[in-house]
Amino acid sequence: MIGRLKGIILEKQAPDLLIDVNGVGYELQAPISTLAVLGRTGSEAVLYTHLAIREDAHQLYGFSDKAQRTLFRTLIKVSGVGPKLALAILSGMDANAFALCVHNEDVTALTKLPGVGKKTAERLIVEMRDRLTEWQAPAPLWAAVDQAEKASLDAVLREAEAALIALGYKPQDAAKMLNKVSSQADTPEELIRLALKNTLGQ
Known part of the structure; x- marks a missing residue:
């Protein structure tokens, strides 16, 4: 292993x-x-x-840390949640926010994640509630973003859009999400973070 x-x-x-x-x-x-x-x-x-x-x-x-890997491993034990969906969940919502949604039984917030419908959200809450009591939440994961070399805005947007599509968003939805934040960041990762934050209302 x-x-x-x-x-x-x-x-x-x-x-x-x-x-x-x-x-x-x-x-x-x-x-x-x-x-x-x-x-x-x-x-x-x-x-x-x-x-x-x-x-x-x-x-x-x-x-990036053991706690995030532990949460990923816990997620894939949930019925109907495979590695691809677990990766999308961790991409669309930071670990602390996810834990808060589970504890607050916030189905609406969870269904905003790509690939998560109402039934999956309810299953996540039921099956993750007890497991999260033993999980130690890491520090916020969006701090200290290392700025990459400046690239053209078009290239940055294309990479960010491709990543959102890979997470399950439709091309037209990914484009709309990025258009709202395109002037606020210079790297694909930061654009994706802002787009997801804006969409999920976090």
């Missing part, structure tokens, strides 16, 4: 990462919250990982 990686960021395009660890390139997927606190391409990164093994593929997921 691969539990932790320390290496150089070779590629970073949400939700995908390529990390060079002593000459070996590891492909990972990570939530937007993790990508937001990583450095730029060429910098060192430390990620706590989870390896999902299926008959047709092995997929590695990366997280």
Whole structure:
């Protein structure tokens, strides 16, 4: 089992990462919250990982801290929630906000997450309520965003839009979300964060 990686960021395009660890390139997927606190391409990164093994593929997921990985592992134990949906949940809502929604039984807020309908939201609340009592919430995950090199606004918007579509939003909805915040940030990760925050009302 691969539990932790320390290496150089070779590629970073949400939700995908390529990390060079002593000459070996590891492909990972990570939530937007993790990508937001990583450095730029060429910098060192430390990620706590989870390896999902299926008959047709092995997929590695990366997280900025152990608490986030623990929440991911707890989420995928919920009936009907696989790694893809768990990643979308952690991308669309930070861990502390998610825990608050569960404790407050806030179905409306949870259904704003891509891929989460009313039944799934209700199931998350029922099955996660007791499990979250043993989970220690991490510090806010949107702090200390490392600014990447300035890129053209069009390229930044395209990358941010592709990431939102990968999370389950329709292309036209992703475009509308980004148009509202396009003048407020210079990096794809920050644009995505602002777009999600604006949409979810956090």
